[in-house]
Amino acid sequence: MARNMTLLWGSGSPPCWRVMIALEEKKLQGYNSRLLSFDKEEHKSQEVFNINPRGQVPSFKHGDIIVNESYAACFYLESQFKSQGTKLIPDSKEEQALMYQRMFEGLTFYDKLTAVIFYEYFVPEGERLDSALKRHKDALTMELKLWEGYLFNMGSGSNLAGKSFTLADVVVFPTIGTLFRFGLSEKRYPKLGEYYALLRERPSIKASWPPHWLENTKGQDTLKDV
Template identity: 75%
Template sequence: MAKDMTLLWGSGSAPCWRVQIMLEEKKLQGYDQKLLSFEKMEHKSQEVLDINPRGQLPSFKHGNIIVNESYGVCFYLESQFKNQGTKLIPDDTDQQALMYQRMFEGLTFYDKVLTVIYYEYFVPKGERHDSAVKRNKEALETELKLWEGYLQKLGAGSYLAGPSFTLADVVVFPTVGILFRFGLSAQRYPKLGEYYGLVKERPSVKASWPPHWVEDPKGDEDTLKDL
């Protein structure tokens, strides 16, 4: 099964990491994979474009089936391999509804994180505006307080949709991982810190930890330290 799968991916990309965690959770190791460099623009190579005409990563193929959007890949794999590995859509109606809610809120969460980091790293200093920096960070701070509250309500040791690890955790945890990589304070956001500490110990997350993070564990700890 996994031998018929191909994944083209980039290190530190939340969408790529979602797919990698998903493959691990569904016990689909042994797939064909290739790590590409964003810095070298390898995601715009013909190899990628042949699978993903948008020139984006991840690019995923299973036999003759192509699914490139990370949420789509996760849904596809859960549907095709629902009786294999971890069951990631709970049967309980309340938990299932909460899972879907948190999954799609996760897109907004990721967007707000990316906006702050993108402005810091890719907008030239001469083109930055203090008002934009302030506005972006305030939007992210509001978002962080929402997620802190969600976890507070669920109680200690909970995942995003309740007591079980679900698709919501597969797709949202990489965003949380990026936050702490870039210096988010676990003292200021203790529930997010607890959640990060819980999920990062899962075998699927350890197995897919971004390789350049392994090489440089410290990361960019100043970017979000003031949030």
């Protein structure tokens, strides 16, 4: 069933990771998986442009159907394979509403994370301003406190929208995983740390863990003071 699916992806990319988790949860292993190198700019190759005119990953095909945006691909997989694997949209209207809320808040969360990381890694050193970096870090800190509060209110052992693992977890966990990879303090954010520790052992997440993180487990300290 998955043999007519193709995913072009990059290691450590949260949008790619979202789609990979969804594929694992829907029992769609065996798809055509192409790991591309960001360092070699393989995501700008003709192979990618043939699927994704933006020259970005993930680039995803199912037969002749192309769905490149990560949220759209996750929704598509759940819609097309409802009766297979994990049910990722709960029946309860309360849980469903919370799931959608957390999913789309997750886009803001991701943007605030990347604002910090991209500033430090892609803005030339001579063009960086301490005030700009501080502004980005302060915005991320405020966002982290929101999510720490959400998880505190849900109670220990909960997923983002309740007891069930849902699309909210599929799309937001890669952001949280990246936060801790870049040095976020589990002592400062214990509820996020607890959630991270719980989900990182989930089979779909272990199976799709960024390979270069496995090769080098140390990570970075970019976010140690956030």
